Amino acid sequence: MAKQPIITVKNLVKKYGDFTAVNDISFEVYEGEIFGLLGPNGAGKTTTLEIIETLREKTSGEVTVNGFSVDKDEDGIKKCIGVQLQAAGYYPNLNLSELIVLFSGLYGVDKTPKEMLEKVALVEKAKAKYKDLSGGQKQRFSIATTLINDPKIIFLDEPTTGLDPQARRNLWDLIREIRDRGTTVVITTHYMDEAEVLCDRVAFIDGGHVIGIDTPDSFIDNLVATGFERKKQVKEANLEDVFINMTGKEWRPE
Numbered sequence: 001m002a003k004q005p006i007i008t009v010k011n012l013v014k015k016y017g018d019f020t021a022v023n024d025i026s027f028e029v030y031e032g033e034i035f036g037l038l039g040p041n042g043a044g045k046t047t048t049l050e051i052i053e054t055l056r057e058k059t060s061g062e063v064t065v066n067g068f069s070v071d072k073d074e075d076g077i078k079k080c081i082g083v084q085l086q087a088a089g090y091y092p093n094l095n096l097s098e099l100i101v102l103f104s105g106l107y108g109v110d111k112t113p114k115e116m117l118e119k120v121a122l123v124e125k126a127k128a129k130y131k132d133l134s135g136g137q138k139q140r141f142s143i144a145t146t147l148i149n150d151p152k153i154i155f156l157d158e159p160t161t162g163l164d165p166q167a168r169r170n171l172w173d174l175i176r177e178i179r180d181r182g183t184t185v186v187i188t189t190h191y192m193d194e195a196e197v198l199c200d201r202v203a204f205i206d207g208g209h210v211i212g213i214d215t216p217d218s219f220i221d222n223l224v225a226t227g228f229e230r231k232k233q234v235k236e237a238n239l240e241d242v243f244i245n246m247t248g249k250e251w252r253p254e
């Protein structure tokens with residue numbers, strides 16, 4: 001079956017004063033995939049993401065999300081996407097259950113804390129405050145909040161930054177489960193290992209330009225076909241494998 005674009009970005013430009021942060025970017029995200037925006041710090045990933053989420057004004061270009069244009073139907077877009085809040089949005093005196101009730105009310109949906117916390121394996125933390133969670137738990141809770149309005153697309157901006165290897169792998173599994181249940185996932189990262197195992201397709205962004213879009217496998221195969229070889233013989237395992245092997249890959253009660 002032909003892949004259906006659910007997000008279309010065409011000739012997107014964003015200027016901050018004289019500085020062009022996003023310089024004529026075009027790409028499509030297909031329904032049901034995990035799409036990665038990859039690039040170094042300052043490449044323009046967050047700016048691009050926030051324009052698609054209708055959180056930032058673009059300078060020019062066209063952006064369509066689930067058939068809605070960012071110029072004409074911000075509300076239509078807001079209803080079908082899930083966005084992570086900044087940590088400051090999690091009122092410090094409320095526990096996770098109370099936060100889910102609050103967000104459900106804001107979205108006008110009827111979700112129980114149990115059903116949302118179950119999706120991210122945090123039921124046992126229902127009475128905990130956000131600030132008392134570990135880094136991995138904070139990310140999982142934040143992902144739960146993106147799912148409250150049953151969005152068609154969720155946006156995750158560097159979701160695994162600062163997490164330990166178990167928590168990262170655990171979050172990758174969670175993101176794949178969300179994709180497998182039919183939600184499109186757009187993620188930014190500068191971890192190439194993460195993009196390689198997690199993303200169905202990736203776009204490399206550098207200096208405000210898209211410099212390539214493909215599946216991780218195709219990118220690697222095409223590079224190898226040019227005769228590229230890694231300088232050093234790669235070992236069969238790396239230090240992270242050693243660590244995971246010694247400590248186990250189950251999540252810890254964090």
Ligand SMILES: Nc1ncnc2c1ncn2[C@@H]1O[C@H](COP(=O)(O)OP(=O)(O)OP(=O)(O)O)[C@@H](O)[C@H]1O
Pocket residue numbers: 016021039040041042043044045046047048190
């Ligand atoms: N509000 C702003 N005003 C001026 N310049 C900005 C603003 N927001 C971002 N920039 C600049 O635009 C460029 C792109 O920033 P952006 O945050 O989109 O990059 P990024 O790829 O997400 O980087 P990172 O990985 O560090 O988050 C950077 O040079 C940044 O300094």
